[in-house]
Amino acid sequence: MPPFPSSLLNPRLSFSLKPLFLFIQSSIAPLQFPVPRQLISAKPRNFSSLASVQSSAIDNGGSSSGGGGGRSGALSPPPVAEEFQRIDVNPPKGTRDFPPEDMRLRNWLFNHFREVSRLFGFEEVDYPVLESEALFIRKAGEEIRDQLYCFEDRGNRRVALRPELTPSLARLVIQKGKSLSLPLKWFAVGQCWRYERMTRGRRREHYQWNMDILGVPEVTAEAELISSIVTFFKRIGISESDVGFKVSSRKVLQEVLRCYSVPENLFGKVCIVIDKIEKIPIDEIKRELKATGLSEEAIEELLQVLSIKSLTKLEEILGGSGEAIADLKQLFLLAEKFGYSEWIQFDASVVRGLAYYTGIVFEGFDREGKLRAICGGGRYDRLLSTFGGDDIPACGFGFGDAVIVELLKEKGLLPELSLEVDNIVCALDYDLQGVAATVATKLRGKGQSVDLVLESKPLKWVFKRAARANAERLILVGNTEWQKGMVGVKILSSGEQYEIKLDELE
Numbered sequence: 001m002p003p004f005p006s007s008l009l010n011p012r013l014s015f016s017l018k019p020l021f022l023f024i025q026s027s028i029a030p031l032q033f034p035v036p037r038q039l040i041s042a043k044p045r046n047f048s049s050l051a052s053v054q055s056s057a058i059d060n061g062g063s064s065s066g067g068g069g070g071r072s073g074a075l076s077p078p079p080v081a082e083e084f085q086r087i088d089v090n091p092p093k094g095t096r097d098f099p100p101e102d103m104r105l106r107n108w109l110f111n112h113f114r115e116v117s118r119l120f121g122f123e124e125v126d127y128p129v130l131e132s133e134a135l136f137i138r139k140a141g142e143e144i145r146d147q148l149y150c151f152e153d154r155g156n157r158r159v160a161l162r163p164e165l166t167p168s169l170a171r172l173v174i175q176k177g178k179s180l181s182l183p184l185k186w187f188a189v190g191q192c193w194r195y196e197r198m199t200r201g202r203r204r205e206h207y208q209w210n211m212d213i214l215g216v217p218e219v220t221a222e223a224e225l226i227s228s229i230v231t232f233f234k235r236i237g238i239s240e241s242d243v244g245f246k247v248s249s250r251k252v253l254q255e256v257l258r259c260y261s262v263p264e265n266l267f268g269k270v271c272i273v274i275d276k277i278e279k280i281p282i283d284e285i286k287r288e289l290k291a292t293g294l295s296e297e298a299i300e301e302l303l304q305v306l307s308i309k310s311l312t313k314l315e316e317i318l319g320g321s322g323e324a325i326a327d328l329k330q331l332f333l334l335a336e337k338f339g340y341s342e343w344i345q346f347d348a349s350v351v352r353g354l355a356y357y358t359g360i361v362f363e364g365f366d367r368e369g370k371l372r373a374i375c376g377g378g379r380y381d382r383l384l385s386t387f388g389g390d391d392i393p394a395c396g397f398g399f400g401d402a403v404i405v406e407l408l409k410e411k412g413l414l415p416e417l418s419l420e421v422d423n424i425v426c427a428l429d430y431d432l433q434g435v436a437a438t439v440a441t442k443l444r445g446k447g448q449s450v451d452l453v454l455e456s457k458p459l460k461w462v463f464k465r466a467a468r469a470n471a472e473r474l475i476l477v478g479n480t481e482w483q484k485g486m487v488g489v490k491i492l493s494s495g496e497q498y499e500i501k502l503d504e505l506e
Helices: 011-027 047-059 100-119 142-147 166-179 220-235 250-259 264-274 282-292 296-306 311-318 323-338 401-411 430-445 459-468
Strands: 130-132 149-152 158-161 184-193 205-214 243-249 344-346 360-366 375-379 394-400 423-427 450-452 473-477 486-491 497-501
Touching: 100 184, 100 205, 100 220, 100 401, 130 166, 166 184, 166 205, 166 394, 205 220, 205 401, 220 243, 220 323, 220 360, 220 375, 220 394, 243 250, 243 323, 250 264, 250 296, 250 311, 250 323, 264 282, 264 296, 282 296, 296 311, 311 323, 323 344, 323 360, 360 394, 394 401, 423 430, 423 459, 430 450, 430 473, 459 473
Parallel strands: 243 344, 423 450, 423 473
Antiparallel strands: 130 158, 149 158, 184 205, 205 394, 243 360, 360 375, 375 394, 473 486, 486 497
């Protein structure tokens, strides 16, 4: 047997395989071991050349590594990437990472959302982030349609990332049907997606706190929802001098349009335009209203009514017998009883952009006017029938996480939320790391947080870590102490030090 040309092997393979081939050569000389050239090429192949080799093998009757036949595929080397392209390490435009310091703020905010909801007797629910596209285009409004992250999945189904939570709520209520006991008081904190122009406090993904009441037709439901938001604001240090609520009713707009015989099917389109009043020039508003089919006379009358900021003035124009006036009067009366009358004001221009609202609507705003709407909601009594269900009186609100954080920054009210642990546990000797683990487990079992030092580190490093973690205690496991069944404890705030038996450590 001629000598094996080991120079053809990769150097690492040559080092490992050369002794094997020398043994084979000396002891089993008659045997021949054919080695495919493509497996021992001195030059590593790039991906395309490997693909061509596999393709050639298949064309010649062989099997590829993906086939179910022989094992020849197992001998093929994996593709070698000669160059790695550096990826963009930023999150997609309009989205966010949440490193620990941001996650602490998010958890603080969400905890307030959940605690307020609990105080008002609401139960938490959640829904899939991915929903059927039809759920959001039936009644949401044209703006939402244009902002959907939607696509066709592998089962040829049209799906979308949810842009809001209310349609999902409606779907779940219809699914549960008569098994639900009314009234329902549900809340959710979920991520929503909209492909929209980004401004301060507006991203393409955000988290939203929703509270909804189903089965209560009276205005008391809206009054309680606004009360819950006021309670939240007070908890985080926001007062009525910082934030207010603009309140109106969709029925005001309906009564005005009815006077000009505007068809009911145009109502949703008109609401979408009116919702832009503070966002685009008034001439553009007029052009868009005219495009919906409204006459110039109707447009001028409508804009005149929408400029009204006094409920008394509105009553003079519309009369006091309509539902809109009665509902709004009742809401302002209840606001006094709940104790937040100084937070709310009438503003006829508030209609909300979503087409499913049917009655009272409201928006939270910052009084300095630097930010977009902080939150918004209203009554949507006829939403369920648009999905084939039986209508149930309902109202609710959505409260995003982005704008409120901007407001807290503006007011200097962002909390300082640093990492905090109860204990740092450190073994002073490698052989005592098991004992340190026992100490950590004992304390964790008592509900205390423990940062266990997992490596051998100098004490200077341990003290720095304890300072960064704002630890209350440093517990040191050393040979001298442990021989007596004790550990060393240092109270970091006072500098007090003592030794204590493990069984007595609390």
